Amino acid sequence: MADLHFELVTPEKLLRSEDVHMVVVPGTEGDFGVLAGHAPFMSVIRSGELQVYSGPNTVSARIHVEGGFAEVNEKGLTVLAEAASDA
Template sequence: MALHFELVTPEKLLRSEDVHMVVVPGTEGDFGVLAGHAPFMSIIRNGDLTIYSGPNSISGRIHVEGGFAEVSEKGLTVLAEKATEAA
């Protein structure tokens, strides 16, 4: 079962894809989201989103600055003030 992940900035939709897991830099600490996660909302801090295509396969890192993350029955949506592909 895959998690639907969307990353949105004020300029555009940057990502909309099905993934295994995303680790988000929350203000209370990093948290991982898998398919079926309980509904949840968090403010995010500046840091890197880590996107996993499989249990041990990192498919990308995206640096985000400010915003919110919402987990719902539809998946994970991150609304970031700024986002850039991490090196």
């Protein structure tokens, strides 16, 4: 399967821009996973932990985010977080 393009942005800067296998996002309605080819989707995110997977079973990063928005479109996943730091 093709990789998912993932970008994490805060008001200060672009923190990550990379191709990954999957990202699990802490949405206000519950956590959700995004793989390449996901249907277009927007969600408000709650404070919590983003999990970035480099492979099907490999978490390559855990990033604490403080609120914001997530958008999935044909280009990939963009997370606009109020603040973010490595967990």
